[in-house]
Amino acid sequence: MTEGTTNTTDENLFQLTNVNKRFTKGRESITIFDDLNMSIKKGEFLAIMGPSGSGKTTLLNMLGGVDQPTNGEVWFDGARIDKLSENGLAKWRAANIGFIFQFYNLMPMLSAARNVELPLLLTNLGKKRRKQSIDAALELVGLKDRAGHKPKEMSGGQQQRVAVARAIVSDPKMLLCDEPTGDLDRATADEILTMLQELNREYGKTIVMVTHDPEAAKYATKTVHLDKGEFVEKGSV
Amino acid sequence: MGDLYLIFKNITRKKLRLTLTLFATFIAFMIYGVMTSFQSALDAGVELSADDRLVVVNKINFTQPLPIAYVNRIKPIEGVAGTSHLSWFGGYYQEPQNFMPMFAVEQDTLLEVYNEIVIPEEQKQAWLQNRQGLLVGEKAAQNFGWKVGDRVPVSSNIYSRKSGGQTWDFDIEAIYKGSDPKFDTSGVYFHFKYFDEARTFGQNTIGFIAVRTTDSKLNEQVIAAIDDQFANSPFETETVPEKAFNKAFIEQIGNIGLIITFVVLAAFFIILVIVGNSMALAIRERTNEIAVMKTLGFKSGRIFIMVLGESLLISFMGGGLGLLIASGLTAGISENIPQLPPLIIDQPIVLESIGFMLLLGLVTGIIPAISALRLNIVTALSR
Ligand SMILES: Nc1ncnc2c1ncn2[C@@H]1O[C@H](COP(=O)(O)OP(=O)(O)OP(=O)(O)O)[C@@H](O)[C@H]1O
Ligand SMILES: [Mg+2]
Numbered sequence: 001m002t003e004g005t006t007n008t009t010d011e012n013l014f015q016l017t018n019v020n021k022r023f024t025k026g027r028e029s030i031t032i033f034d035d036l037n038m039s040i041k042k043g044e045f046l047a048i049m050g051p052s053g054s055g056k057t058t059l060l061n062m063l064g065g066v067d068q069p070t071n072g073e074v075w076f077d078g079a080r081i082d083k084l085s086e087n088g089l090a091k092w093r094a095a096n097i098g099f100i101f102q103f104y105n106l107m108p109m110l111s112a113a114r115n116v117e118l119p120l121l122l123t124n125l126g127k128k129r130r131k132q133s134i135d136a137a138l139e140l141v142g143l144k145d146r147a148g149h150k151p152k153e154m155s156g157g158q159q160q161r162v163a164v165a166r167a168i169v170s171d172p173k174m175l176l177c178d179e180p181t182g183d184l185d186r187a188t189a190d191e192i193l194t195m196l197q198e199l200n201r202e203y204g205k206t207i208v209m210v211t212h213d214p215e216a217a218k219y220a221t222k223t224v225h226l227d228k229g230e231f232v233e234k235g236s237v
Numbered sequence: 238m239g240d241l242y243l244i245f246k247n248i249t250r251k252k253l254r255l256t257l258t259l260f261a262t263f264i265a266f267m268i269y270g271v272m273t274s275f276q277s278a279l280d281a282g283v284e285l286s287a288d289d290r291l292v293v294v295n296k297i298n299f300t301q302p303l304p305i306a307y308v309n310r311i312k313p314i315e316g317v318a319g320t321s322h323l324s325w326f327g328g329y330y331q332e333p334q335n336f337m338p339m340f341a342v343e344q345d346t347l348l349e350v351y352n353e354i355v356i357p358e359e360q361k362q363a364w365l366q367n368r369q370g371l372l373v374g375e376k377a378a379q380n381f382g383w384k385v386g387d388r389v390p391v392s393s394n395i396y397s398r399k400s401g402g403q404t405w406d407f408d409i410e411a412i413y414k415g416s417d418p419k420f421d422t423s424g425v426y427f428h429f430k431y432f433d434e435a436r437t438f439g440q441n442t443i444g445f446i447a448v449r450t451t452d453s454k455l456n457e458q459v460i461a462a463i464d465d466q467f468a469n470s471p472f473e474t475e476t477v478p479e480k481a482f483n484k485a486f487i488e489q490i491g492n493i494g495l496i497i498t499f500v501v502l503a504a505f506f507i508i509l510v511i512v513g514n515s516m517a518l519a520i521r522e523r524t525n526e527i528a529v530m531k532t533l534g535f536k537s538g539r540i541f542i543m544v545l546g547e548s549l550l551i552s553f554m555g556g557g558l559g560l561l562i563a564s565g566l567t568a569g570i571s572e573n574i575p576q577l578p579p580l581i582i583d584q585p586i587v588l589e590s591i592g593f594m595l596l597l598g599l600v601t602g603i604i605p606a607i608s609a610l611r612l613n614i615v616t617a618l619s620r
């Protein structure tokens with residue numbers, strides 16, 4: 001994390017500049033971030049820790065383009081994304097970001113392979129290329145033999161692996177994970193984290209992961225602590 | 238996998254709910270199909286009436302007779318292209334419930350005035366030449382199992398024969414089709430001469446006179462000329478366009494159209510509520526999934542269309558099935574209740590139904606689709 005820079009450099013994939021985020025409900029308005037600056041380097045595996053309500057999910061939402069700052073700028077790979085239209089952001093997300101959620105969020109009526117195929121519906125790949133991508137993604141998460149299974153026929157760890165396959169199938173530069181192991185036991189969590197680490201190391205994916213678990217943070221190349229909307233100094237790994 | 242696959246997977250995830258929703262839609266469209274075919278069959282009598290045909294009846298009541306001499310007094314009137322006269326016979330075959338619309342007619346002119354009646358030429362000649370010949374509609378023939386060459390006894394609940402008895406013998410000489418499939422072919426016609434000579438009373442009187450005008454624009458003028466001619470006579474006439482005559486006749490049965498409209502509207506309202514409710518429920522349950530789809534990059538418009546696609550698919554599946562069964566039912570009804578005019582689910586009914594399916598799908602899907610369109614990812618996922 002570097003502070004105070006206003007331009008993205010070649011190395012920075014993400015750059016948040018003077019970001020303000022307020023939620024307004026009626027007359028009440030709460031400020032989550034006030035003048036936040038941060039950058040994320042290409043190839044980084046960043047863990048974000050912090051107490052509940054500190055704004056971790058809100059930050060991740062702004063990085064992922066599902067939420068926009070009230071003020072300030074969000075730059076990605078040299079382009080500003082916070083001023084994109086709703087459809088523009090949807091297109092941008094499909095092309096650049098893979099999402100991994102705490103509760104997997106798979107479509108219950110679709111098989112593992114179909115779930116993984118979902119993001120490919122947003123590309124113009126042909127049937128054959130899609131099949132190749134799905135197979136490769138399922139292979140990578142070690143679930144090729146489960147392609148035909150529905151989510152409810154799989155364990156939590158397996159479902160999260162399907163979710164990882166879905167996140168990487170269209171080969172995005174960036175993975176955003178909100179407590180990806182929050183619902184898993186230690187051993188299963190370690191499997192998923194090892195997988196993320198491999199994606200980071202061998203496939204060069206830039207990863208931002210929100211977690212409560214210090215053990216999980218150890219898999220990251222860097223950890224930051226968020227408290228009341230601000231980064232606080234704590235020994236980083 | 239395409240969007241249609243997703244739509245299909247979404248509607249089939251709750252089998253019981255889908256079954257019930259489809260069933261409701263199915264029932265509504267089945268009722269709609271049968272009812273409208275019934276209505277359209279009734280209307281067909283009116284629609285198929287020729288614009289240039291008039292009916293001359295006794296002014297007191299159309300069941301009262303007219304003198305046969307009127308025919309020749311009408312023929313020379315300007316604008317009259319042809320006339321034929323018909324008399325209700327009250328015929329039935331074997332049992333009184335096997336009644337048929339049977340008329341004693343002026344055989345030489347019948348086909349000129351009613352050109353909807355289509356007969357093979359040699360059968361036509363045979364019928365014209367045989368005094369006891371019977372001209373039978375296709376449906377009547379099918380109904381009683383008659384064919385050309387049969388000799389059949391027909392009874393009348395009005396007329397007896399001078400030679401005794403109420404049973405009249407006929408030779409079936411011709412079977413006619415309608416020039417339009419909706420034209421009712423349950424009618425039966427025979428020679429007036431045979432009728433008039435053999436009956437015990439009523440000689441030289443007829444039921445009504447059908448008049449063809451040279452141009453429907455002259456109808457008013459011809460009507461006035463005919464009715465003026467017989468004004469203040471013992472048999473005053475009332476001349477009306479055939480269309481109006483048939484319409485008045487149907488209206489005697491009661492305002493069936495209104496009842497049908499009411500039933501159909503009630504059925505539609507009920508499924509609107511049922512299908513609408515089940516769609517709204519389904520989408521609310523999937524708030525989280527829709528938010529995930531949007532997060533992955535599916536545009537709101539595409540999701541809007543997919544949700545609308547679900548309600549449309551349900552509507553078309555249930556409606557299509559309902560209409561299919563309705564067409565089977567109407568065919569069965571027509572076959573088993575020959576007294577009814579032919580019930581047909583024809584192209585206009587199909588097109589109208591498709592319109593209603595579209596409407597139903599849109600109306601039941603639009604609100605869930607709009608809420609899916611507007612759904613905000615952040616709030617939906619943080620619930
Ligand atoms: N849509 C919203 N409207 C109003 N307030 C919100 C909204 N989303 C988040 N907040 C508030 O913003 C603050 C930060 O929320 P956020 O979800 O980012 O925290 P978090 O660090 O992810 O917490 P947790 O660890 O519990 O997930 C909280 O006080 C929350 O109540
Ligand atoms: Mg959170």
